[in-house]
Amino acid sequence: MRVVRDAWDYLLDGANWTGDNKLLDLLLQQLLVTFTALGLAMLVGLPIALWLGHLGRGGFLAINISNVGRAVPTFALLGIFVAADSWGWTGGHFPGTAGLGPYGRAGAATLVALLLFALPPIITNAYVAVREVPLDVREAADGMGMTGWQKFRRVELPLALPLVMSGLRLALVQVWATATIAALVAGPGLGRVITDGFVRTRYGQGIAGAVVVAVVALLLELLASLVQRWLDPTSPSRGVRSSVRKDGMPVGGPMVATAADPSAPHQ
DSSP states (O other): OHHHHHHHHHHHOGGGTSSTTSHHHHHHHHHHHHHHHHHHHHHHHHHHHHHHHHHTOSHHHHHHHHTHHHHSOHHHHHHHHHHHHHTTTTTTSOTTOTTBTTBSHHHHHHHHHHHHHHHHHHHHHHHHHHHTSOHHHHHHHHHTTOOHHHHIIIIIHHHHHHHHHHHHHHHHHHHHHHGGGGGGGTOSSTHHHHHHHHHTTOHHHHHHHHHHHHHHHHHHHHHHHHHHHHHOTTSGGGTOSOSBOTTSOBOOSHHHHHHHOTTSOOO
């Protein structure tokens, strides 16, 4: 119980929150690395996965290539990238990282490792989401004379959004939790509080850092869940009363309903 009390006292002490390399500073560093890695993974993975899902080919190859980042332990990737940078393979520093706050040598290595770690759930969910759009809905859109781009934008994407967002939510929480180990290679984030606490036998400090990581993970999960629900075209919050029509066809918003029913007027 003493360790729990020490952790509580550490969290209540304002001096532990403000200042360089204190809780708030390290929290912002880890959030910055997490969302930067997630954003880059979205820019790389989403266009490829959505387009391959629309075409219906190449998904198996893309998913398996992206899973390389999941097969290799993230800590091993961190060590490799930091070592490569130290040996001068990247010119002494990762290009473009000077002056980016927490992105120094280890920060850039962390960013690259987390980017590779975030790609598998994003690519897999986005590809599967588009492929699972009902064939009847696709054929109805074709019958209306929609172009490939129109069918993707008005029909496939609205129905795919919930599963796409599910992949982003999974990637966000995984990346946030994994970013904590960056401290093992002198990287940014709350892992410093945890490792310093246990190395110096200040167990209350280590547990306090772990509690902050866990609480933020829960908050990110909650926020992502709310966004996913809002993006779901069948959600009551979007004003759609039912996700299934009387004839069994899914409803994904006005354009999807129109595509599913060729007799319905255009909107």
